[in-house]
Amino acid sequence: MIAYTASKIATREFTAKAPLLPTRPQPLHFFAAGTEIYGQNELAGCIYQVEFGAIRIYRLLADGRRQISSFHLPGETFGLEVDDRHHFCAEAISNCGIRKFSLASHPEMSGELLSLALQSLGRAQDHLLVLARQAACERVGAFLLELAERQGGTNMIELPMSRMDIGDYLGLTIETVSRIFSKLKEQGIIRLPSLRCIEIMNWDALHSMNA
Amino acid sequence: MIAYTASKIATREFTAKAPLLPTRPQPLHFFAAGTEIYGQNELAGCIYQVEFGAIRIYRLLADGRRQISSFHLPGETFGLEVDDRHHFCAEAISNCGIRKFSLASHPEMSGELLSLALQSLGRAQDHLLVLARQAACERVGAFLLELAERQGGTNMIELPMSRMDIGDYLGLTIETVSRIFSKLKEQGIIRLPSLRCIEIMNWDALHSMNA
DNA sequence: CGAATAGTTGACCGATGTCAATGAAGGTGG
């Protein structure tokens, strides 16, 4: 659908991360930005690992509200479900390369599943805390810290996702997200060299937003 | 600490639920209302099953804000952690009887762990959706439906927890929780025979609050 | 270069939080 240009494949996305599933090389599947990797109610049974690009996992409510439960960056895995159906959609945010592992045909992976499930659980619980008890600016702060950490602790955060994605992840509107970015910029806590890039100038300030 | 009176042990709390861990009878531990079952940062490694009573799992932020991530009713299990430490506190809401299964000394239970983890994950994800994208009255509606379902689909819901617990679970203040209960009562959707008991009069209305 | 899309900013409003007063329930001691 969308031309696959080199510029889309950001350099940092090739950084290696805990390679959980190196059983044997699986073919790399490409997904253009915006395309669906799997849909709600489809049969589950595979684990996906991001090679490059970024993906979002989300649900839709009947009235169109969307809730993004997680983003996944290179090296990270997704696709594990509570039962044999997908309860979420997975979509490529940017152009992606993804490796797919069928659980049925890789029984040697079953040992990994518990640790994958626990990792997902831990992230969900952390996210829960943010959504339940943090104000908008604290949510954005937590989001930036989380992204920075998952990108290796760098000052220069790359944002593969749109403001709308961020809002749907944090339970905020795009306007609020935008306003808070502007406020943090005014306060010298971050810089915004470009729309999809944030430089953290004051880590302490970000950390002190959270308890 | 608190006298253990028969009246505290509500009758419904003995109803059997999916007995996940019937490996062999474990001694029943008693916890008085308000007492801690385990604390944050303590060593983990056990699974707990509620025999009767109710417990809350929560974290505290530095400024005192509390987030309750889950409640557990008779038959349900809790205590599984992402690593070897507890990241949450567990407290008895009412007087409780609890069975404790050490993972180390019950290797035959390891098969259950994945399904326990996935069940926790599923609940966390559902809760996430509620907190991220639902208004206060929708949250309360979802909470009532969840409790009713976990109590066997009954119309008469017993609330073992205080308004403050409910607020800390739903990311609301006690005043808001109280106001919404009052509003639902006015609209004839629920009745409040007593503080800790809610009768659902109009299921459709509750369901239609959520998407 | 122009159109479409994404992001920012401002004005305004409403939902929810805060603070305070009142009311109800349950436990304790007389």
Place this chain on the structure above:
DNA sequence: CCACCTTCATTGACATCGGTCAACTATTCG
């Protein structure tokens, strides 16, 4: 058994944060 006291819940008045609507700006893509 009653009265008091403490704790919990409800209700109201008001403030505030964040959402909504709308205009404007910037960026991207054709």
